[in-house]
Amino acid sequence: MITLPRRLAHLVLALAIALTPALLSAPGAAAAPRSGSVAPAAASDAIPNPLRVGTEGVYAPFSVKKGDEFTGFDVEVMKAVGEHLGVEVEFVGTPWDSMFAALGAGRFDIVANQVNVNPERKQLYDLSDPYVDTSGVLVVAENNPEGITKLTDLKGKRSAQNITSSWAGVAKDYDAKIIGVDGMNEAMASLKEHRVDAIVNDKLAVRNYIATSPDPGVKIVAETDEKAQSVFAAKKGSGYMPAINKALAEMEADGSTQAIYDKYFTADNATPGAWELIKANAWPMAVAAVKVTIPLTAISFVVGLALALAAALGRMSTSAVPRGIARAYISIIRGTPLLVQLFLIFYALPEIGIDLPPFVAAVIALSLNVGGYAAEVIRSAVESIPKGQWEAAQTIGMSRATAMRRIVLPQATRTAIPPLSNTLISLLKDTSLTSIILVVELTQAARFAAAPTFQYMPMFGLAALYYWIICTVLSLVQDRAEERFSRYVAV
Known part of the structure; x- marks a missing residue:
């Protein structure tokens, strides 16, 4: 049987033991800390406690x-609803384009993120009564090079x-x-850079952007005729909405919703400067880098390396079955995008009863991806060793497995280290990319930090610095x- 060099095997085992607690604790799962404790006795029977809420x-x-x-x-309205219902509310940070996929996969119970009423959503989801009315606005760059002044x-x-x-x-309705x-x-940034010509978005959100951004660079030129009603959304048949609607009605009556509005x-909210933003979020x-990004990378690489070695040995096998399995695995992994693999593992598997925490799903997807690519690196490194090395080992009585372990793999490892x-x-x-499946790693932490003030340069510059530092350390280790x-390479 072909095995890893003893020292490398010990290293892999030590890393696996050291990092197992991080894997089991699933850091970076996007559920936020619980809001204030609320007496559960008043909770409606239909409402889960805690109530998990998806939001951007x-x-x-x-x-x-x-x-x-x-x-x-939206978050404060949902917290107030939770207090009226007597349940705790946990928020799960989720990108908008993944929001309803995550809801369908049961990653949370309800969406609170300016969900507007439309016929399709009425058909697919349970919707609450509206908690705020607004409208859409047409936004263009300040100099408006295309001369857009109306929706047509x-x-x-x-x-x-x-x-x-x-x-x-x-926007599509107006062609x-x-x-x-x-x-x-991101839309506003694209508009200011003239990568696009216009934006249609919520009036309140756009007004907030213009009021709080240090350099908005955009203006409102028209308002949509249609009024938008914002609601909470849950899976069809959830049974949550009667209790939530009752809470919203009580909040409207006692002025709670108006106070939040x-x-x-x-309110006049001052925007902090770039340096203050960096100091507050550095x-x-x-912490996101140390607790999530680095453990996620380390665990996925160790597991992926083991998969890669197995796949490489399968590719070099004289038996058709392991060779075929290895070829199929490598072909599937290299032939599909990592983003699709993440979606399949995190959002599709719950449809067949396999429900994985975000961190674990990320480890599986990244490990499979590493294994598919690194397998060919290991195979090419092994096959680069001259045949004379094999023959010399056989001459002194070594079996093929012993020759692989003691002669070939140590030399192949040196060749494989750079790739x-x-x-x-x-x-x-x-x-x-794992932010798409609710993992709050370094990049997502930078997005959260930049979003309230729309200052992307300092936050993503800081994220780039952190990535560069980590990569520099890895280069030194290399x-x-x-x-x-x-010392294992024959001269």
Whole structure:
């Protein structure tokens, strides 16, 4: 049987033992800390306790994450609903384009994120009574090079939209060319840089952006005729809405909803400077890197390396079965995007009863991806060893397995270290994709930090610095590993 070199095997085992607690505790799962304790006795029988609520955390002023806490108009309305119902509320930070997929997969119970009423949503989901009415606005760059002044001018023009939002549907109705973006902040940045011609979005959100952004660079030129009603959404047949509607009615009657509205849409909120923003968020972002990004990278690489070795040995096997299985695995992994693999593991598997925590799902997807790519690196490294090495080992009585373990793999490891190090560094950066499955790693932490003030340069510059530091450390480890394994290379 072919095995890893003893020292490498010991290293893999030590890393696995050291990092197992991080895997089992699933850091980075996006559920926020529980809000204040509420007596469960008053809870409705239909409402789960705690009530898990999906929200973006990057859509000011409706949903914003500051440090470990979610805040914003929608968030505070939902917290107040929880108090009326007598249940705790847990918020799960979720990108908008994944919101309803996560709801369908049971990742949370309800969506609170400026969900607008439309016929399709009425058919697919349970919707609450409206808790705020607003309208859409047409936004253009300040210098308005396309001369857009009304909605009918959108015909043939590029409009930056969340492709699953109601506002994208409005822009499409006016024959705009839809350019998909992750959120309003990215849309505004694209508009100011003239990558798109216009945006259609919520009036309150746009007004908040213009009022709080240090350099808005955009203006409102028209308002939609249609009024938008914002509601909470749950899976069809959930049975939550009667109790939630009763709570909303009570809040309307006692003035709670109006008080929250006044707090977010009439208050004068000062915008902190870039340096203040960096000082406030440098430590939380560092914690996200240390507690989530680095463990996610380390665990996925160790597991992926084991899968890669097995696949490489399968590819080199003289038996058709392991060779065929290894070929199929490598082909599937290299032939499908990592983002699709993450969606399949996290959102599709619950449909067949396999429900994985976000961190565990991320480890599985990243490990499979590393295994598929690193397998060919290991195979090519082994096959690069001259046949004379095998023959010399056989001459002194070594079996093929012993020759592999003591002669071939130590030399092949030195050859494989540079490309495997590239794989490791790419894996570190690929962890940023796991935000799509609710993992709050370094990049997502930067998005949360930048969203309330729309200052992306300092936050993503800081994230880039953290990634660079980690990659520099990995490069130093690579140099040391190459030096140590050079002694195994035949001269």
